[in-house]
Amino acid sequence: MAVISYREALRAAMREELKRDDKVVIMGEEVAQFNGAYKVTEGLLKEFGPKRIVDTPISEAGFIGLGIGASMLGIRPVMELMFWSFSYVAFDQIVNNAGNIRYMSGGLINCPIVIRGPGNGGTNVGATHSHTPEAILASHPGIKVVCPATPYDAKGLLKAAIRDNDPVYVMENTILYNDKGEVPDEDYIVPLGVADVKRVGTDLTIVAHGRAVITSLKAAEILEQEHGVSVEVVDLRSIRPLDEETILASVRKTHRALLVEENKPFCGVDAQVAYLIQSKAFDELDAPIHRVSSIDAPQIYCKRMEDQQLPDVNRVVREALKVLA
Amino acid sequence: MAKPAVLTHPESLKRPAGPSEYAKDPVNAALTKAEKIALYTKMARIRHFEQRCIRIYQQGKIGGFLHLYVGQEAVAAGTISLLGKHDHLITGYRDHGHGLMVGMGMNECMAELTGRVTGCSQGKGGSMHYFAPDKNYWGGHGIVGGQAPLGTGLAYAVKYMGQKGSCLVYMGDGAVNQGAVHEAYNLASLWDLPVIFVVENNGYSMGTSQERSTAHPGCLAKRAEGYNMAWDVINGHDVYEVRAKTAIALKRAHEESKPTVLEIFTYRYFGHSMADPDKTYRDKEEIKEYREKKDPVLAFEQELLREKVLTPELSLKINEEAMAEADKAAIFADESPDPTVADITKHIYWEEDNRGPKTTSRGTIIFE
Numbered sequence: 001m002a003v004i005s006y007r008e009a010l011r012a013a014m015r016e017e018l019k020r021d022d023k024v025v026i027m028g029e030e031v032a033q034f035n036g037a038y039k040v041t042e043g044l045l046k047e048f049g050p051k052r053i054v055d056t057p058i059s060e061a062g063f064i065g066l067g068i069g070a071s072m073l074g075i076r077p078v079m080e081l082m083f084w085s086f087s088y089v090a091f092d093q094i095v096n097n098a099g100n101i102r103y104m105s106g107g108l109i110n111c112p113i114v115i116r117g118p119g120n121g122g123t124n125v126g127a128t129h130s131h132t133p134e135a136i137l138a139s140h141p142g143i144k145v146v147c148p149a150t151p152y153d154a155k156g157l158l159k160a161a162i163r164d165n166d167p168v169y170v171m172e173n174t175i176l177y178n179d180k181g182e183v184p185d186e187d188y189i190v191p192l193g194v195a196d197v198k199r200v201g202t203d204l205t206i207v208a209h210g211r212a213v214i215t216s217l218k219a220a221e222i223l224e225q226e227h228g229v230s231v232e233v234v235d236l237r238s239i240r241p242l243d244e245e246t247i248l249a250s251v252r253k254t255h256r257a258l259l260v261e262e263n264k265p266f267c268g269v270d271a272q273v274a275y276l277i278q279s280k281a282f283d284e285l286d287a288p289i290h291r292v293s294s295i296d297a298p299q300i301y302c303k304r305m306e307d308q309q310l311p312d313v314n315r316v317v318r319e320a321l322k323v324l325a
Numbered sequence: 326m327a328k329p330a331v332l333t334h335p336e337s338l339k340r341p342a343g344p345s346e347y348a349k350d351p352v353n354a355a356l357t358k359a360e361k362i363a364l365y366t367k368m369a370r371i372r373h374f375e376q377r378c379i380r381i382y383q384q385g386k387i388g389g390f391l392h393l394y395v396g397q398e399a400v401a402a403g404t405i406s407l408l409g410k411h412d413h414l415i416t417g418y419r420d421h422g423h424g425l426m427v428g429m430g431m432n433e434c435m436a437e438l439t440g441r442v443t444g445c446s447q448g449k450g451g452s453m454h455y456f457a458p459d460k461n462y463w464g465g466h467g468i469v470g471g472q473a474p475l476g477t478g479l480a481y482a483v484k485y486m487g488q489k490g491s492c493l494v495y496m497g498d499g500a501v502n503q504g505a506v507h508e509a510y511n512l513a514s515l516w517d518l519p520v521i522f523v524v525e526n527n528g529y530s531m532g533t534s535q536e537r538s539t540a541h542p543g544c545l546a547k548r549a550e551g552y553n554m555a556w557d558v559i560n561g562h563d564v565y566e567v568r569a570k571t572a573i574a575l576k577r578a579h580e581e582s583k584p585t586v587l588e589i590f591t592y593r594y595f596g597h598s599m600a601d602p603d604k605t606y607r608d609k610e611e612i613k614e615y616r617e618k619k620d621p622v623l624a625f626e627q628e629l630l631r632e633k634v635l636t637p638e639l640s641l642k643i644n645e646e647a648m649a650e651a652d653k654a655a656i657f658a659d660e661s662p663d664p665t666v667a668d669i670t671k672h673i674y675w676e677e678d679n680r681g682p683k684t685t686s687r688g689t690i691i692f693e
């Protein structure tokens with residue numbers, strides 16, 4: 001086991017897959033010569049050369065569409081978006097082409113593309129650069145979406161994504177890039193669609209994904225220390241496929257659920273999770289399900305207010321106490 | 326990559342910097358002494374504002390992205406100094422210079438950077454998202470190339486309303502590869518819209534040199550030919566040349582309602598944004614060369630000293646005043662209040678902010 005950062009974990013996943021499969025190609029803006037806008041791809045050009053690590057112009061619709069096309073013929077492109085916010089200029093490719101080609105061809109064509117990059121708020125860059133499109137994208141059958149919260153999951157999920165034969169969109173978080181954690185030295189994957197109980201508890205289930213998991217774990221600690229409550233934290237890791245069983249098993253144990261995400265509330269991932277719980281574990285619930293999400297507005301620029309807009313530890317604790325009341 | 330046989334660059338760029346051959350161009354000859362001093366003052370104000378921003382960023386009071394305009398001042402100054410009542414403009418995220426040129430105050434600009442409610446966008450937009458529609462300035466756009474169709478639409482509206490006007494759409498040399506830009510080019514030409522696409526070619530898009538990002542037939546502006554549009558290349562270190570050549574495009578827009586692509590060769594002195602350490606993709610010598618030999622603010626100062634419009638004393642005074650103004654703006658930005666949590670959900674919908682007889686919808690629109 002080595003202790004490495006989330007950024008290094010992502011890089012290690014790409015390195016290992018580049019070595020394992022010569023069809024893997026990394027593409028994106030500034031990924032090669034500049035070593036990555038966030039240094040996730042640092043050193044890869046040097047190690048693998050310009051055929052495998054490719055700088056693109058600022059043409060997301062073009063190069064992502066190109067990647068989708070190449071994947072149809074068996075290349076395994078791993079495309080970097082500098083921000084998931086920039087996926088919107090390539091929406092047709094990402095949703096209409098990648099998401100539908102297998103279905104519309106009656107299963108004749110596969111699209112094994114990976115698109116990865118940060119999709120998060122909280123960095124003081126304003127509304128055009130702070131989107132969290134996991135719910136929007138996961139609402140399209142044909143597309144898979146994962147949101148790792150730890151270095152271990154970042155590496156394992158990205159490796160699984162690269163080996164997967166469907167389009168997989170990996171949403172990272174710039175605020176987590178420097179977080180450190182234990183990652184095995186040997187080859188492993190985290191299968192898509194398997195949630196992880198990040199903290200075991202008995203009184204309340206918090207379901208979260210992405211950085212909201214980290215926030216929830218901190219809140220769980222406070223709830224334990226200051227309120228004597230035992231909280232279980234379920235990290236979805238994967239949005240679609242969704243691990244319904246792990247969510248339901250936890251709720252059947254604690255009988256109370258709080259759902260935390262950094263998305264805006266309307267049609268967020270947790271709207272789906274809430275429906276799941278009430279439809280399959282309604283009788284198990286001792287209290288209504290509560291949610292904590294971002295304040296419903298485009299991302300505000302002012303840093304002090306953006307910190308309020310996103311779910312923070314205090315808000316999670318407050319809402320948890322309501323579910324427990 | 327196939328390299329074009331002949332590079333189509335402005336003639337004046339190939340010669341050593343010296344007196345501007347465009348000083349006697351009618352649009353420049355027509356300037357009064359006071360107008361020339363005002364133009365120089367505006368360029369100096371942009372320079373000092375941006376340099377003040379660096380310090381505030383380094384003090385940790387500005388977060389996120391901060392893209393500086395230092396080195397590119399003559400582009401905004403030259404083009405915007407020609408605009409009239411029905412001429413509009415829109416740009417990308419490197420938007421402070423354009424803001425100051427249209428007459429936005431340093432206070433509101435600085436306060437926006439520190440996220441204050443006294444900022445031009447009430448702390449909601451930030452560095453990349455300045456707006457002053459009352460001054461025909463439509464932003465400040467964070468998504469590369471996203472402003473190109475918008476600006477084309479502004480030109481469409483100007484034409485629709487029968488005004489003799491235009492829209493200047495600024496973008497970088499990297500932005501020319503966004504699909505939206507090409508769609509806008511086609512619409513502008515197909516529908517004879519009074520739009521001027523201004524490509525501010527500073528040589529790099531982030532860490533990618535222009536040669537590594539773009540296939541072109543000699544220069545970026547020449548791509549206009551594929552859309553049957555007029556084009557020109559301009560030395561962006563000479564504000565007189567910028568004015569002289571932009572005036573021709575403006576005339577084309579005003580009188581024939583036809584679009585133009587102008588490629589203005591310029592240079593940025595600092596990293597792409599303050600987050601860019603600027604250590605790997607270009608030579609320190611290259612930056613030095615531009616700073617020392619082609620600086621647009623210095624060049625115009627020299628020009629005006631030669632013309633005896635400026636004296637060294639007056640120039641010093643102008644620069645000192647601009648610095649003092651920037652210092653004051655920094656204090657204003659420091660002392661201004663933040664927006665409140667309640668402000669977060671304001672300005673999302675016109676409807677929500679204007680509940681009354683004119684509202685046409687019901688139901689929940691902001692969710693818990």
Ligand SMILES: Cc1ncc(C[n+]2csc(CCOP(=O)(O)OP(=O)(O)O)c2C)c(N)n1
Binds near residue numbers: 029058082468500597
């Ligand atoms: C659609 C989109 N892709 C990527 C980015 C990230 N990005 C911001 S500026 C930039 C470089 C743009 O360079 P250029 O057009 O030359 O303008 P300059 O910064 O030199 O003024 C990039 C890649 C973005 N904002 N939007």
Ligand SMILES: [Mg+2]
Binds near residue numbers: 498525
């Ligand atoms: Mg550029």
